[in-house]
Amino acid sequence: MHDGSGRIAVQNLSKRFGSIAAVQNLSFTVEPGSVTGFLGPNGAGKTTTLRMLLGLVTPSAGIATINGRPHDQLGNPARVVGSVLENEGFHPRRTARNHLLVYAAAIGVPDRRADEVLGLVGLSPAADRRAGEFSLGMRQRLALATALLGDPQVLVLDEPANGLDPEGIAWLRKFLRSFAQQGRTVLVSSHLLAEVEQTIDQVVIISAGMTRYFGTIDELRKRQQPRVFVRVSDAAKLATALQEAGLTQLESMPDGHLAVAGATVEQVGDLALTTGVAVYGMHEDKADLEKMYFGLTAGQFTAQHGPPPPPRQQYYQQQQQYYQQPPQGWGGQR
Numbered sequence: 343m344h345d346g347s348g349r350i351a352v353q354n355l356s357k358r359f360g361s362i363a364a365v366q367n368l369s370f371t372v373e374p375g376s377v378t379g380f381l382g383p384n385g386a387g388k389t390t391t392l393r394m395l396l397g398l399v400t401p402s403a404g405i406a407t408i409n410g411r412p413h414d415q416l417g418n419p420a421r422v423v424g425s426v427l428e429n430e431g432f433h434p435r436r437t438a439r440n441h442l443l444v445y446a447a448a449i450g451v452p453d454r455r456a457d458e459v460l461g462l463v464g465l466s467p468a469a470d471r472r473a474g475e476f477s478l479g480m481r482q483r484l485a486l487a488t489a490l491l492g493d494p495q496v497l498v499l500d501e502p503a504n505g506l507d508p509e510g511i512a513w514l515r516k517f518l519r520s521f522a523q524q525g526r527t528v529l530v531s532s533h534l535l536a537e538v539e540q541t542i543d544q545v546v547i548i549s550a551g552m553t554r555y556f557g558t559i560d561e562l563r564k565r566q567q568p569r570v571f572v573r574v575s576d577a578a579k580l581a582t583a584l585q586e587a588g589l590t591q592l593e594s595m596p597d598g599h600l601a602v603a604g605a606t607v608e609q610v611g612d613l614a615l616t617t618g619v620a621v622y623g624m625h626e627d628k629a630d631l632e633k634m635y636f637g638l639t640a641g642q643f644t645a646q647h648g649p650p651p652p653p654r655q656q657y658y659q660q661q662q663q664y665y666q667q668p669p670q671g672w673g674g675q676r
């Protein structure tokens with residue numbers, strides 16, 4: 343049987359659909375008590391990965407486990423993991439409560455659980471309305487209620503904020519956090535960092551089916567370096583002075599600015615003054631998580647067809663420093 347840990351482990355997971363490498367050697371873990379974001383642009387392989395985790399797609403290589411077991415070895419999986427995937431279908435003429443009663447019977451939980459989960463997702467007032475009349479946001483809540491029927495230890499949600507209004511998103515955020523605070527596990531996919539940034543503790547970022555970053559969101563924030571952009575009378579002279587002062591991460595921008603990473607405007611201004619170059623303009627580019635996410639996932643479509651052209655290539659390579667190798671010690675491929 344499974345180990346009851348609430349841990350999700352994805353190890354060297356790959357999936358090919360003919361010539362398309364949808365997922366390539368992906369590895370990450372999701373621990374209980376946390377909300378983990380699973381981020382990547384459209385077509386990055388998120389849904390395919392989640393479907394492999396949930397036993398709906400067979401991996402070409404590698405293994406995805408929940409509680410130490412692949413999905414098909416979980417016994418009564420609805421008691422362990424609840425999931426909401428894209429395009430969940432509901433019988434349009436069935437009421438929300440009836441829909442839940444059918445599922446409750448299928449997984450062997452008492453009927454009263456249907457009303458409990460309707461309450462949990464804020465759908466009690468709509469219990470007797472037909473699902474066909476529901477808005478997209480209400481359907482998302484009903485799908486979540488269905489996932490919660492078995493009182494699972496683990497929740498896996500694919501783009502759950504789709505169709506939710508700002509109030510719905512705020513509600514979902516609070517719900518997922520309190521679910522995780524009970525020592526449960528939440529893995530939530532999105533293609534928008536901003537949508538999940540305030541909800542998640544951990545993040546797995548993928549692009550073109552490969553892991554680009556795996557770690558805490560705080561660590562990701564810390565890795566960002568603000569840059570100072572300066573336009574001067576003699577950029578080469580200032581660059582030499584900056585390097586001598588230990589500020590070596592420099593880049594000449596196409597618009598003539600010199601970008602200096604890890605420096606303050608005061609440092610750059612003072613150095614320009616002592617070096618004797620005139621400053622025509624200067625601004626600081628504050629650390630921006632969204633920009634960094636974009637940098638990590640940029641090139642998804644160019645990477646497979648040769649290197650992207652400069653200056654993007656330069657930027658892309660810079661971002662590689664943020665790439666964090668998955669933890670060592672994974673088992674081999676299955």
Ligand SMILES: Nc1ncnc2c1ncn2[C@@H]1O[C@H](COP(=O)(O)OP(=O)(O)OP(=O)(O)O)[C@@H](O)[C@H]1O
Nearest residue numbers: 359362364382383384385386387388389390391533
């Ligand atoms: N059943 C399938 N047959 C063929 N190709 C597939 C199949 N499912 C997914 N793919 C391809 O695998 C790649 C990854 O798709 P996937 O749906 O996993 O990405 P995603 O990150 O979930 O994207 P989105 O955010 O748009 O939902 C895409 O190129 C997609 O076209």
